[in-house]
Amino acid sequence: MQPHKIVSQGEWMAAHKVHLAKEKEFTRMRDRLRAERLALPWVRVDKTYEFDTPEGRKTLAELFDGRSQLAMYHFMLGPDWKQGCVGCSFGADHFDGANLHLQHHDVTFLAVSRAPLEKIEAYKKRMGWKFPWVSSFSSDFNYDFNVSFHKEDIKAGRAIYNYVPLDYEMDELHGTTAFYKDEKGDIFRTFSRYARGDEDIMGTYMILDIMPKGRNESGTMDWVKRHDEYESAERVQAAS
Template identity: 55%
Template sequence: MKHQIVTRNEWLEARKALLLQEKDFSKQRDKLSAARRELPWVAIEDEYIFDTNEGVKTLNELFGKHSQLIIYHFMIGDDWKEGCKSCSFWADNFNGIDVHLAHRDISFLAISRASLSKINSFKSRMDWDFNWVSSAPSNFNRDFNVSFDPEDIKSGNATYNYRPMTSEMDELAGVSVFTKNSNGDIFHTYSTFSRGLDLLNGAYNYIDLTPKGRNEQDLSYSMEWLRHHDRYED
């Protein structure tokens, strides 16, 4: 794209016009967030269990002292050599946010179907300190449509992002949100997948501010440029 070169005053007028669109977007996003909070809830009947570095825990125990729980479904299976590079891009934004979320009554962690030992090994390599546990002892990932058995994929019974799956991946990414009442009853309130995760990546949002933007249009797929942060050639 060839850009006009203008005076500061001309730029300011163009910027103010864009600001009106940005304000409309912010208002629409506020409305969307309010609608999200008004979604009905689904009671969780299963007592899912997870392997953690503090021993086996139930879904209830993952809340800690908070009444809200956000889970990032990180793509790594037990037969994977390393975690998904796209999930790793998102996870590079996780370190340090848990203390802020805790002060809004939120517990935050990542969950994967891989064994805890594989998770810990990759987590150490990437120098992350957020909480990350394994759902290997239960059907949690499968029930929340981020892990898929081969027979479900072949039969067409697998769904992702609220529609039949077209991918043959056995692990995919997502975020799920839960809440717990004073009686200890747990409810699923929200999940998002695919492009719904975009706003949760701070780096991508910074990239979107630049003249080149994501600059992915000529790649064979949108994130072809991406590497694990310790694998860039330079």
């Protein structure tokens, strides 16, 4: 932690008022960014995608579950992975509380991974999550939405992640995509974000950002563990 000047209450208040002006400008800038995001063009989803769910095979249209908006979190869990990504698991720990409100505000939220449904269900049970999670194992969905990649596409510069060519080998990455279904049943992809754009879903970070030590990390999420691994890690540390 960097050294801090200790001041009187009056000096503390004056310094924080100056900072508050910058915080307010940041809030106004974020509001403008949200407005610009809502004004972005959409693209129609003409391809038919099917997913494996606990209730059987469902199309993308059926995943809306009677609502007009669908948010899909692309969770990094490949067909041959033994467990889900640590960072995605950290983010997923924030989903269930938010989903309780989303489903009452015309938004269906779920996660999607390329792993088979049995593997998804087993990991979901281990972590104690309740949000819906479907498998795109038998479709091109993950590849079409730029979160799964073939090695030959990466080498040829055809693999796109976060709107630019992917320049390192990774078969699965994360992101969030928003969809809209109109009264005729037409589906549109309205927005996708990737990489650090997904930090907005992580309320833990928002709290850490106002703490004295901040995020207290030397690299992004280098301290994060799956929530059922913290206790075992602490035991190992104590024993050493």
